[in-house]
Amino acid sequence: MKPRIAVLGCGYWGSNHIRTLKSLGALYAVSDANLARAEGFASEQECLAIAPDELVTRTEVDAIVMALPPQFHAEYAIKAVESGKDVLVEKPIALTVADAERAVSVAEANKRIFMVGHVLRFHPAFERLKELIDSGELGEVKYIHSHRLGLGKFHTENDALWDLAPHDLSMILAITGTEPLEIRGEGAALLDHLSDFAHLHMRFPNGLRSHLFTSRLNPYRERRLTVVGTRAMAVFDDVEPWERKLAVYRHAVWQDSGQWAFTQNEPSYVPVDEGMPLTRELQHFLQCIETREAPRTGGEEAVRVLKILTAGTVTHD
Known part of the structure; x- marks a missing residue:
């Protein structure tokens, strides 16, 4: 059974993640501060629409792909990994090095996969x-x-x-x-x-x-x-x-x-x-979730980039 992935952020790049995960058979839910937008994608892709604050606590969600405005990435990534979720966070993972290091550190402490969307x-x-x-x-x-x-x-x-x-x-x-x-x-x-x-x-x-x-x-x-x-x-x-x-x-x-x-x-x-x-990136993310191997584009690299x-x-x- 493939991991059940939710996409947090239904904007331009988030919508690409949504469609790609659907094609890979791993899309479980979508989430956005704009509930109507999330419900539109949920209807189109035949998945659940879940409010952002509720998403991180849903036990049936294995991992979250985050495509938010970057000032919110670290906050939601920390909430997710503390709730036992693996995460793929779009670039940049934060607006300060301190926030990025904190998010990566919390993921390591909770033994969660922390991958960054350096898609190229x-x-x-x-x-x-x-x-x-x-x-x-x-x-x-x-x-x-x-x-x-x-x-x-x-x-x-x-x-x-x-x-x-x-x-x-x-x-x-x-x-x-x-x-x-x-x-x-x-x-x-x-x-x-x-x-x-x-x-x-x-x-x-x-x-x-x-x-x-x-x-x-x-x-x-x-x-x-x-x-x-x-x-x-x-x-x-x-x-x-x-x-x-x-x-x-x-x-x-x-x-x-x-x-x-x-x-x-x-x-x-x-x-x-x-x-x-993007398909290859998300396939790699699914593989890392299943095998617990370190991602090719992990948190430490993202901190170096930042x-x-x-x-x-x-x-x-």
């Missing part, structure tokens, strides 16, 4: 990229940069960095296997006091450098992660069709008589199995 870690193209890096195909990784640009969405609590960067930071931390030594952030607020553009520059212990650029006021959409190694470069471009999502460039650079020379080669496209990252976001945040008057 479950993208087949990123998983294949990680395999190439771990196998040495790219050589030693020297530089990583990511661009996550587009128009909208606009939030009253989250700026472009906090809304868009967590996925990329999760991927960068997975590749580096360590935390940055130095973090420098730059931001620009055009609409109000929250940054609409943000740059993040990081230096890691092994000399690896990384930069991240996010924007919610960009005229075109870009979803690109580039990894530069000593043997090859790779690009994960999620805007491209599946057969072109992961490209490897085997450019060569060398010194000849004291001068730098290079050859530029056409990319080779790495075959990637198609699959929806520390970087905090260090890189630029405040505006």
